[in-house]
Amino acid sequence: MDIELQKVSYSYAKGTPFEKAALFGVDLMIESGKYHAIIGHTGSGKSTVLQHLNALLKPSEGIVKIGDEMIEAGKKNKKLRQVRQHIGIVFQFPEHQLFEETVLKDIAFGPMNFGVSEEEAYARAHEVIKTVGLDDSILQKSPFDLSGGQMRRVAIAGVLAMKPDVIVLDEPTAGLDPRGRHNIMELFSKLQKDHNLTMILVTHSMEDAARYADDLTIMHDGKSVLRGMPREIFKDVDKLAQYRLKVPHVVAFQMRLEQRLGSKLAKLCLTEEDLVDEIARAAKKVREES
Amino acid sequence: MNNILTLNNIIFSYEVDQPEVKNAVEDVSFTVTEGEWIAIVGHNGSGKSTIARIINGLLFPQSGDVTVFGKLMNEDNLWSIRTELGMVFQNPDNQFVGATVQDDVAFALENNGVPYEDMVARVHQSLAQVKMEQFLNHEPQHLSGGQKQRVAIAGALALRPKLLILDEATSMLDPQGRQEVLDIVRKLRDDTGLTVLSITHDLEEAILADRILFMNQGRKFAEGQPSEIFALGDELVELGLDLPFSMKMAKMLQEKGIQLDGTHMSDEELVENLWISNFKK
Numbered sequence: 001m002d003i004e005l006q007k008v009s010y011s012y013a014k015g016t017p018f019e020k021a022a023l024f025g026v027d028l029m030i031e032s033g034k035y036h037a038i039i040g041h042t043g044s045g046k047s048t049v050l051q052h053l054n055a056l057l058k059p060s061e062g063i064v065k066i067g068d069e070m071i072e073a074g075k076k077n078k079k080l081r082q083v084r085q086h087i088g089i090v091f092q093f094p095e096h097q098l099f100e101e102t103v104l105k106d107i108a109f110g111p112m113n114f115g116v117s118e119e120e121a122y123a124r125a126h127e128v129i130k131t132v133g134l135d136d137s138i139l140q141k142s143p144f145d146l147s148g149g150q151m152r153r154v155a156i157a158g159v160l161a162m163k164p165d166v167i168v169l170d171e172p173t174a175g176l177d178p179r180g181r182h183n184i185m186e187l188f189s190k191l192q193k194d195h196n197l198t199m200i201l202v203t204h205s206m207e208d209a210a211r212y213a214d215d216l217t218i219m220h221d222g223k224s225v226l227r228g229m230p231r232e233i234f235k236d237v238d239k240l241a242q243y244r245l246k247v248p249h250v251v252a253f254q255m256r257l258e259q260r261l262g263s264k265l266a267k268l269c270l271t272e273e274d275l276v277d278e279i280a281r282a283a284k285k286v287r288e289e290s
Numbered sequence: 291m292n293n294i295l296t297l298n299n300i301i302f303s304y305e306v307d308q309p310e311v312k313n314a315v316e317d318v319s320f321t322v323t324e325g326e327w328i329a330i331v332g333h334n335g336s337g338k339s340t341i342a343r344i345i346n347g348l349l350f351p352q353s354g355d356v357t358v359f360g361k362l363m364n365e366d367n368l369w370s371i372r373t374e375l376g377m378v379f380q381n382p383d384n385q386f387v388g389a390t391v392q393d394d395v396a397f398a399l400e401n402n403g404v405p406y407e408d409m410v411a412r413v414h415q416s417l418a419q420v421k422m423e424q425f426l427n428h429e430p431q432h433l434s435g436g437q438k439q440r441v442a443i444a445g446a447l448a449l450r451p452k453l454l455i456l457d458e459a460t461s462m463l464d465p466q467g468r469q470e471v472l473d474i475v476r477k478l479r480d481d482t483g484l485t486v487l488s489i490t491h492d493l494e495e496a497i498l499a500d501r502i503l504f505m506n507q508g509r510k511f512a513e514g515q516p517s518e519i520f521a522l523g524d525e526l527v528e529l530g531l532d533l534p535f536s537m538k539m540a541k542m543l544q545e546k547g548i549q550l551d552g553t554h555m556s557d558e559e560l561v562e563n564l565w566i567s568n569f570k571k
Contacts, residue, residue, distance in 0.1 A: 041464045042435040148334050175380065175461055177333040177491040178532035204464035244466055249535050257561050261569055276542045283548055283568040290571060 001067035001086060001165050001198065003030040003053060005224075008062035010048055022048040025062070026224045028217055032165075035192055035199045037209035037230075040219030041244050046202050049219065053168050053200065054087040055080045085114050088164030092171045094155035098143040103129070106143050107158045114162065121161065128157040132187065149180045156184075160191070166198040167191070173208070185212060206248040210234060210270040218243055235268050250275055293360070294453050294485050295322040295345065300354035302340055314340045315351070316508040322453070327479060327486040329496040331519075332505030333530025338489045341505075342457045345487070346375050359452060373402055376446025380458040382438035385445075386430040391422065394430055395445045402449065416447040419481075420474050436467025440474055447478075454478075456488040460495060472498065493520075493534050497555075504529075517555065536560040 005028040011021045023045050030036045040046045051057040052064050055071050064071040066083050077083075091097065100106035107128060108121035116124070129139055132153040138146070143154055152172075159167065169188060173181040189212050192199040203209060209216055210230050218226035218233065220243040226233060233240070234247045237255070246252070250272050257279070258264050265282055269275035300318045305311040315337045322328050330338045343349040344356060347368040356363040358371045379385050388394030392413050399409045417423045420440040425433065430441060439459055446454055456475070460468040472495060478484045488495065496502050502519040504512040506529045512519060520526070520537055527533065533541065540554040540563075549567045554560040 041466055175334075175458070177530050178493075179527075179530040180334055206465070246465060253535070253539065253557050253561075256557055257564065260561050260565050272539060272542060276539070276546050276548075279543060279564070279568075280546045280548055286569055286571075 002032050002065070003067075003166065003198070003200075004028065004063075004065040005049070005052060005059075006063045006065070008049075008052060008059040008064060010052070010057060010060050014060055022222055023059075024222045026219075026222070028224055029227075030198060030200060031215070032198050033196050034214045035189070035201070035212055036215045036217070037201045037203060037213035038217050038219060039203060039206070039209055039245065041204060044219040044243075045222040046219045047170065048222075050089070050168060050170055050200075050202050053166075054084045054089060081114075085162060086164055087166045087168065088159035088162050089168040090156055090159050090170065090172050092174050094159075094172075095143075095148065095151035098151060098155055098158075101142060102139065103141055103143050103146075103154050104139040106154065107139075107161050110158050110162045124161045124163070125157070128160040129154075131160060131191070132157045133183070149176065152176070152180075152184070156187075164197075166200065168200045168202070170202045171204070172201075173205075188212075206234070206246060207250070210248040210250070218245065220244075230270055231268050234270065254278075292324040293321050294324050294326075294358070295487070296357040297321075297341070297345070298355050298357070300341070300344060300351045300356070302344060302349060302351045304340075306352060312508065314508055315344070317354075318505075318508075318510050319354075320503055320510065320513065322485060322487055324452075324485055325479075325483045326501065327475075327488070327499045328501045328503060329499035330487065330489045330503045330505060331491055331493065331496050331531060332511075333491065335507075336505040336530075337508040338505050339457060340508075342377070342455055342487075342489050345455065346372055346377055373449055374452045375455060376443075376449060376451035376453070377455045377457065378439060378442045378446055378459040380461055382435055382442060382462070383431070385442055386438070389429065390427050391417070391430055391433075391441050392426045394441060395448050398445060398449055412448045412450075413444075416444040417441075419447055419478060420444045434467060435463040436470035439463060439467065439471045443471070443474065443478075453485045453487060456486065456490075458489055458491075460490070460492065468492075468495075491531060493526075493532060497534055517553070520555070 005026050008023055008026045010023040011019050013019050026049060038046050038049060058071055059073045061073045069079055069083050071077050098106050100109060104122060104125050107125040111121040111124055125139060126136060129136060134153055143151060173184050185208055188199060191197060213230055216230055216233050217224050225243060234251050237247055240247060250269060254269055254275055265278045269278050298319050300315050301313055302315040303313045332338045344351055347363055361367055363371055386394055387397050395413045395417060396409055399412060420443050422440050422444060430438060460471050475486060479486060490496055497516045502516055503510060504519055536554045536557050540550055540560055544550055550563050551567060552563050
């Protein structure tokens with residue numbers, strides 16, 4: 001299901017003395033089955049955009065298209081419930097939303113809320129708990145007896161149990177240690193590939209965006225200012241600096257190396273693995289020539 | 291050198307009545323001396339935040355003791371000790387009480403009965419120290435993450451603490467916000483000789499410290515200067531952390547059969563070593 005924002009503007013507390021404009025004519029196109037990253041520094045409007053992706057907020061101006069449904073400023077749409085069922089949002093610190101007595105009930109809550117039978121919801125819980133890399137036996141425990149990393153996986157399982165077509169991730173690795181961060185990001189990447197999901201990652205990690213995303217949108221001061229593939233966007237250091245963003249560490253390193261070599265490597269590398277291969281190739285060439 | 295803080299054989303469990311549950315902190319001892327920047331690193335659940343809570347008396351250990359500024363911590367002197375410990379937490383949004391930046395910084399001073407004139411001066415001074423004096427009357431919730439944490443630091447500084455504790459204070463910030471906070475902490479240390487204890491799993495932050503304490507499963511796994519800790523290499527990765535970028539790259543390059551000599555503590559150093567060993571004609 002494609003998601004599109006057309007010239008979307010949004011103001012918080014509209015029509016009150018506290019009105020505050022957060023988005024200005026944002027255009028965004030997220031294609032079905034792609035991994036899309038939305039990047040921007042704090043206050044760039046990316047969280048406000050996120051809340052439009054499943055109609056938690058409705059635009060003050062402009063149109064949000066989610067699949068065949070249109071959400072327009074000033075118009076009522078009665079099908080929001082169905083729309084939301086297809087779009088799972090993993091909020092920052094999702095473990096704060098756990099509340100049930102057992103992990104099983106917590107995971108089943110979402111699907112049952114949308115009319116799935118208890119039997120089916122429990123069956124889904126058994127399935128998704130494995131998907132997130134936890135053991136079945138955890139289903140009978142209280143979610144509050146788990147470690148932070150386990151709680152986060154349970155919260156993610158709760159989103160997966162809704163069988164969404166689209167998953168929106170809001171800084172999903174905030175507060176995790178490097179190993180936890182890596183595991184969670186790999187989990188989402190695998191899910192996206194195995195189930196052909198549309199994945200939307202809202203992040204300020206250039207490294208994650210470079211490694212995982214097919215497409216990027218850069219937000220700055222409430223506007224969508226840049227869109228393209230990571231390799232295109234990350235080659236322009238000066239342009240990113242205008243939006244108070246930096247290139248990923250691996251790209252900065254490649255540029256520093258190229259400056260020292262006085263020549264460019266064959267391509268811009270977006271991951272450490274890629275760059276190591278490229279350096280090995282270049283070094284081999286030098287050896288053969290001498 | 292004066293000892294600011296000493297922890298002696300600390301043992302702590304969240305489940306005292308359940309002996310089968312592992313202790314969160316297992317026999318940890320260390321000392322922080324005046325003017326030092328010490329970083330406590332470790333994976334999630336390694337016990338580092340528990341240690342922070344023990345240091346400021348939010349938790350009491352089942353065994354072992356904490357000495358702060360030469361005073362053995364107990365329930366009677368806890369409140370006076372706390373005024374000398376400035377603490378900044380992970381989530382900037384959870385620690386604001388004031389409607390404006392200056393109210394917020396003044397809050398702890400008011401609680402401690404600081405006279406009004408002195409209070410105003412201290413609020414201005416500590417906000418100037420974190421370069422937020424322009425924002426006196428702003429609402430905290432409208433600041434960026436980095437700005438919020440700088441205000442939180444100002445709130446801690448206003449009490450003129452002997453020790454500033456940063457409990458994962460940069461982990462929720464974007465890269466720019468993190469840089470702002472670290473620059474401020476570094477400057478404070480240079481200007482005022484402030485003693486800093488930072489709890490983090492960001493090794494790029496830990497590399498700034500004078501000394502690193504590396505926690506694993508409640509125990510002190512290693513202690514030393516950043517270069518000594520990073521020399522542990524793969525062990526760091528196995529215990530849930532990561533190597534700084536340049537060291538990780540160097541390791542991957544060597545595994546690919548690329549020749550590299552020397553140390554690789556920074557990107558500059560690695561580029562230079564790569565150039566000398568492989569490209570220089």
